[in-house]
Amino acid sequence: MKKIALLLLVGFGLSAMMNQANAQSKLQDWNELKDFHKVMSQTFHPSEEGNLEPIKTRIGEMVEKAKALQASKIPAGFDNEKVKKAVAQLVTDSEKLQKSIKDGANDKKITKSLSALHDVFHQIVGLCSETEGHDHEHGEGEGHNH
Numbered sequence: 001m002k003k004i005a006l007l008l009l010v011g012f013g014l015s016a017m018m019n020q021a022n023a024q025s026k027l028q029d030w031n032e033l034k035d036f037h038k039v040m041s042q043t044f045h046p047s048e049e050g051n052l053e054p055i056k057t058r059i060g061e062m063v064e065k066a067k068a069l070q071a072s073k074i075p076a077g078f079d080n081e082k083v084k085k086a087v088a089q090l091v092t093d094s095e096k097l098q099k100s101i102k103d104g105a106n107d108k109k110i111t112k113s114l115s116a117l118h119d120v121f122h123q124i125v126g127l128c129s130e131t132e133g134h135d136h137e138h139g140e141g142e143g144h145n146h
Contacts, residue, residue: 029075030072030074030075030078031072032065032068032069032071032072033069033072033124033125035065035068035069036062036065036066036068036069036090036121037121038065039058039061039062039065040062040117040118040121042054042058043055043058043059043062043114044114044115044117044118047110047111047114047115050107052107052110052111055097055101055110055114056101056110059094059097059098059101060098062094062097062098062117063091063094063095063098066087066090066091066094066095067091069087069090069091070087070088070090070091074087077128078127078128080127082127083124083127083128086120086123086124086127087124089120090117090120090121090124093113093116093117093120094117096113097110097113097114097117100113
């Protein structure tokens with residue numbers, strides 16, 4: 001009886017690991033999300049160190065990548081209203097940040113807006129992970145180790 005219970009536990013564990021790997025694989029296949037992630041990574045991390053030059057010079061690219069993400073085909077399994085709403089928020093918030101930068105916003109406001117945009121990006125990754133039946137943990141290539 002203990003062997004059966006152990007086999008069932010191992011089976012469920014393997015299934016959960018396979019679901020997580022499948023979700024990460026699907027996320028890796030979503031090229032527009034990866035493209036947005038690249039710009040986010042290369043602008044957000046310098047901002048954490050007080051360097052806002054990357055976001056100030058690349059905000060147009062970030063808006064473009066957010067719009068491309070919104071126009072892209074969301075992978076099966078992630079295509080739901082919560083994900084669509086979060087992606088739309090990326091577009092809206094990146095456009096607001098672009099206007100702020102153009103209007104000469106101070107560094108504190110830019111940093112706060114970029115941080116909020118970063119949170120929305122991770123919300124999308126988390127929603128996609130939850131869709132696959134497990135709680136989001138920063139997976140390889142999707143966590144704070146951009």
